[in-house]
Amino acid sequence: MSRTYKATGINLKSIPLGEADRIVTILTREYGLIRAVAPGARKQKSKLGGRIGLFVVNQLLLAKGRSLDKITQAETLESYPGLSKDLAKLAASQYLAELVLYHALSEQPQEELFELLQEHLRRLEQLPHLTGNQSEISLVLAQLSHGIFHLLALAGIAPQVQICCVTQQSLNPNFSDPDWRVGFSFDAGGTVSFGNQSPPKLHSQLDALELTLLQQLAAPELPPLTQVFPNQPGDPLTLESVKSAWVKLERILREYAQYHFGRSIRSAGLLDSLSLR
Template sequence: MYRVTGINLKSMPLGESDRLLTILTPERGLLRVVASGSRKANSKFGGRTGLLVLNDLMIKPGKSLDRIHHAETLASYPGLSRHFGLLTASQYLAEIALNQALEDTPQNDLFNLLTEHLERLERLPTNAPLAEVLAHLCQGIFHLLALGGIAPQVHHCCLSQQPLIANPSQLNPNIGFSIRSGGVVALAQLQQFQHQQRPSAENQSAQSNDTDYEAVANQAAFTPTPNRYLNGHQLSLLQQLSQPHLSPVRDSLDTAWDAAWIVIEQILRDYTQHHLGRAIRSATLINSYVASSQPQLM
């Protein structure tokens, strides 16, 4: 028998009355364990098998699956369930952590980072505005990506490596975000890059066989086309996500702030799904939350 601290990231029925839990632990990484009889009304586990519940566990090894012998709840983040946006954001972060976690490997940093951001979300007021919820969600996503070594480059142009200084008053898009390039690109630098990569008319006319045409097509395929275009305000918000803490969300009732954070979340969502190689199911709930909060922006 062994003892771990774990937070429930996934739960599914098993047999007639059991549950199969996927738990993130700092000591052993990702565990899949059975909570016997937990679906019965009089189960000794009660609410300890709920999602995002943090337990102190005694686990008994089994032939195929280990089983929970004893569980004591340490935290359950009740504040998240009182706000649809906060609950959805917490599930979003948990889903990313689930896809990043490793089995049979200590995951102390991932465990601490996830629980820290869940605590930050829970500390938000129950009437937290859309912009504030999305800001905390986006920083949680960014920090998880950074821990995994795949955070997008946001402070330097991916093409030139020159620093990009955000000017929040710049309302015209002058920065692109390219998933293929790994982050932000200056549009001026992108135009120069595309010009350098574009074969001249003379060279194109000289190419007469299939191999040459294939080379031109491959060259065009590597040209980083931005997935999104950002203005100075949006770039400023994106860049602050790498900091330990967010700046206060100013003018949270201003729909311009809502719109900006919606863009940032969508950028990070597309980027994360690309690197994880799968869709984030919880993101569809974010769409519903945004629609219910700011229907005019959808």
């Protein structure tokens, strides 16, 4: 049996090893998650140095080891330099990477997860550079929430947001009533209408704007807001109201993911420390 193998992988995490090496955690199409040593990667003139950066996609040649495999060659196929130039985009990307690390399997092909992560990293990178503009901030939060929802769906644990989890009745946001609300329950697995005889524990409540945005997240691409809200009464589309809605939805999805994976998302703390909040 050959002691070397090839794989296409994206770097999700790295830590120093000794004085010159690094241990890299990589999501590969062919073998899922692997941890491999990048020998000499911390040396100034190392050929591997730039190739083991965060979110760099490489064609790899690896040698099997007793406890850790070793990267012997790496040819870069794609990278996302725009993410590191914008702290909010970088934080959102690291957030998605954490979810991938919690969900990905080892020693099994993970092609769908690999493609999904790459697609959402591309979308984050293509967003405008943040200048503090409210609409730009909302775009990052919206794209992050979209990525979270898709990763949860791939893991088979996406929340139900189109119907009541108790009655199985469709939920249609009511913009005519400013007091209209639905509940969101982690235990029930998503949205819950009020008035049920045996309601589950609720973790949050959603108004019409918030539910409408949440219901868009299952789509392959987020539709423009003008398409989602053609002519709703009450003019819900102020920049501040949309931003506040995305802040709330990201937090709900974060807590929902942590509830199911049983692990905290540490990168979310960086988002909380930025002006996004």
